[in-house]
Amino acid sequence: MAIIPLYLPRDRLALESHFAALGIEDLRNRFCGSIGPEIVSQYIDQLSVSGVPIYGIFNPGHTLVAVCQLGQSERDLEVGLTVLPTYRRQGLARALLSRSASYARARGLKALVIHCLADNTPMLSLARRIGMRVENSYGEVDGRLTLRAGTALDFWTEIAYDQEGIANSVMRSWQFVAQMTMGGVASTKGSGT
Numbered sequence: 047m048a049i050i051p052l053y054l055p056r057d058r059l060a061l062e063s064h065f066a067a068l069g070i071e072d073l074r075n076r077f078c079g080s081i082g083p084e085i086v087s088q089y090i091d092q093l094s095v096s097g098v099p100i101y102g103i104f105n106p107g108h109t110l111v112a113v114c115q116l117g118q119s120e121r122d123l124e125v126g127l128t129v130l131p132t133y134r135r136q137g138l139a140r141a142l143l144s145r146s147a148s149y150a151r152a153r154g155l156k157a158l159v160i161h162c163l164a165d166n167t168p169m170l171s172l173a174r175r176i177g178m179r180v181e182n183s184y185g186e187v188d189g190r191l192t193l194r195a196g197t198a199l200d201f202w203t204e205i206a207y208d209q210e211g212i213a214n215s216v217m218r219s220w221q222f223v224a225q226m227t228m229g230g231v232a233s234t235k236g237s238g239t
Contacts, residue, residue: 047138049145051212052102052113054094060102061090064110067130075166076128078186101145103138114142116149122157122190123150127169139172145207151196152204160189 052061065073065086074080077089093100093115103112111133117124125146127139147158160178162169164185173180178189 047103047105047111048210049101049103049141049207051208052100052110054090054100057100057102057110058090058094060104060108060110061093061100061113062086064102064113064128064130065090067109068128069131072128072131075163075169076126078161078163099149101142103133103142105133112138112142114146116146118153118155121155122159123155124159124161126160127172134168140176143172143176147191147193148200148204148207151193151200154196155193157193158191160187162187162189 054061066083068076070080073086077085096117098116098118100116101114102110105111109130112129113127115126117126123146125143127142129138143158150158158178160169160173164170164182164187166187170180170187170189173187173189173191176191178191180187180189
């Protein structure tokens with residue numbers, strides 16, 4: 047499954063569906079507290095004006111199964127991840143973190159950072175596995191992975207990733223339209239008209 051850049055408002059429904067498919071505890075872990083659908087909607091509105099990319103992984107059925115939202119400060123890139131339960135432990139979150147590190151290095155950023163609840167065991171486990179320094183404070187955790195300095199190769203690799211992501215996004219859109227068109231043709235043939 048390819049990592050694809052998400053574009054708002056085009057991919058808004060996919061994002062809303064992704065967050066709606068997560069359980070209450072998953073949303074609590076992602077947003078560091080209990081939230082409702084209206085807060086998720088406001089969050090997606092904020093993403094559309096931030097200018098920092100959102101990356102996603104779709105399954106063959108066009109369901110958004112993993113999402114990585116980025117927040118950029120002057121020196122660091124904060125990463126927020128969600129993966130649907132049936133797609134966990136398949137390396138999707140790690141692949142999204144790797145993609146995020148490439149994005150950060152190509153822009154001269156110094157570190158990947160996470161912020162999560164202290165009882166968010168899956169995120170903390172992943173953070174430690176990739177070498178993040180983790181600090182616990184009052185029930186919340188900050189993780190930091192210092193990145194090596196970016197090189198010209200990182201810059202060109204990022205351009206290649208962007209082009210591949212755009213191509214995959216276009217292909218996904220074409221496949222979706224083709225399926226909808228074929229579905230429409232099939233239903234028309236079956237209706238006796």
